Amino acid sequence: MEETLLPRMKKAKVGVSSLGSAVGKIPLDDQEAFETQVAQLENLCQLCKVLECRYIRAFSFYPPKGEDPNTCGEQVLEKLKVLIQIAEKNDVILIHENEKGIFGDTGDRCKYVMDTLGGPHFKAAFDFANFVQCGEDPEKCWDQLQAHIAYIHVKDAVPNAVLNVPAGTGDGKIPQLLRWAIREEGYTGFLTLEPHLAMFNFFGAKPKVEAQAPDGEQPLLPEAEGGDGSARSSQEWGRGLRHTVQRPSGHPGQNLIFHRPLYGPKAGPPAVSTAGPPA
Numbered sequence: 001m002e003e004t005l006l007p008r009m010k011k012a013k014v015g016v017s018s019l020g021s022a023v024g025k026i027p028l029d030d031q032e033a034f035e036t037q038v039a040q041l042e043n044l045c046q047l048c049k050v051l052e053c054r055y056i057r058a059f060s061f062y063p064p065k066g067e068d069p070n071t072c073g074e075q076v077l078e079k080l081k082v083l084i085q086i087a088e089k090n091d092v093i094l095i096h097e098n099e100k101g102i103f104g105d106t107g108d109r110c111k112y113v114m115d116t117l118g119g120p121h122f123k124a125a126f127d128f129a130n131f132v133q134c135g136e137d138p139e140k141c142w143d144q145l146q147a148h149i150a151y152i153h154v155k156d157a158v159p160n161a162v163l164n165v166p167a168g169t170g171d172g173k174i175p176q177l178l179r180w181a182i183r184e185e186g187y188t189g190f191l192t193l194e195p196h197l198a199m200f201n202f203f204g205a206k207p208k209v210e211a212q213a214p215d216g217e218q219p220l221l222p223e224a225e226g227g228d229g230s231a232r233s234s235q236e237w238g239r240g241l242r243h244t245v246q247r248p249s250g251h252p253g254q255n256l257i258f259h260r261p262l263y264g265p266k267a268g269p270p271a272v273s274t275a276g277p278p279a
Contacts, residue, residue: 006050017190018055018095018151019044023083025099028061028075041083045090055151055190057125058083058094060104060113069103073112076103080117087121095125095151098134098141105134107141114148123150128172129157129164129196138173146185152178155194164196 009015023041026033044056060076063069087094096104096113104110114124126149131138142149156170167174181187 006052016051016053017192018053018057019048019051020057022059023056023094024059024061024080024096025102026061027064028072028079028103029064034079038082038086041086042090045086045092048090048092054091054093055095056087056092057097059097059099059102060109062102069105069109072103073109076113077116080113080122084117084119084122092121093150094122096122097125097153098127098130100130100133105130107131107136107144110141111144114145118148124148125151125153127153127155127194128174128177129153129155129170132157132159132171135159138171138177142177142181149181149187150189151192152181152187152189153192153194154178155196163198166195166197167193 021040021044023037023044026037041056048054048056058080060080061072063072083094096110098105098110104113110124114122118124124145126142126145128138130153131141154167154174155164156167156172156174157164158170164170178191
């Protein structure tokens with residue numbers, strides 16, 4: 001890679017901002033998986049040196065099922081310390097993403113993690129949509145984490161929706177928070193576009209999606225026979241996603257309707273229209 005890919009990237013003036021790893025996206029009590037990820041992180045640090053980037057995304061583990069996440073803090077910190085030591089040794093920066101379902105998915109728990117362990121080699125990656133999906137106010141979370149934020153994921157959402165929505169149309173408060181971060185706080189870090197506007201199956205297994213569309217709308221996803229698209233019939237090419245995001249009753253915003261071809265030559269960015277305020 002260092003001899004073949006990197007020169008081509010430099011010629012094209014393409015760089016790598018971070019490695020989107022899944023380190024820490026495992027059950028907290030799975031020690032075997034943790035040991036595997038420790039070895040993976042060592043390799044990722046070497047890859048960072050080859051690609052000349054300094055950031056590696058990380059997570060703070062899934063709490064054991066049925067347990068209150070707030071009781072797991074000490075265990076989470078101990079395992080994160082191991083990961084941070086590897087980052088320090090290799091002079092890279094782990095950026096903690098507030099992923100839904102992990103220990104650090106709320107503003108309070110992210111603050112606990114970052115205030116305890118934050119430093120030159122462990123910082124926060126702020127994801128607007130993930131906070132919305134956890135019932136959190138992104139503005140409050142920004143205030144809690146501002147001192148630790150070194151990376152931003154541009155992704156938006158509204159509560160209780162299966163899919164994300166185009167940035168700026170949801171409850172992530174993206175325009176106002178980015179304006180504040182850049183103009184008032186002098187943020188100069190990366191903005192990663194992570195729209196997640198359609199269901200996708202990263203590893204290619206057959207998707208099994210159970211989603212109920214609002215009355216009168218098409219299903220949330222067209223049926224698919226294969227994860228790689230090979231078994232789809234020609235009639236499926238260009239079929240689209242039409243999805244209404246129903247905002248909660250009393251929400252000042254309008255309902256949103258998205259239509260986006262999911263695959264094939266007609267695929268493209270979503271068209272967005274409004275459907276009036278919710279009843």
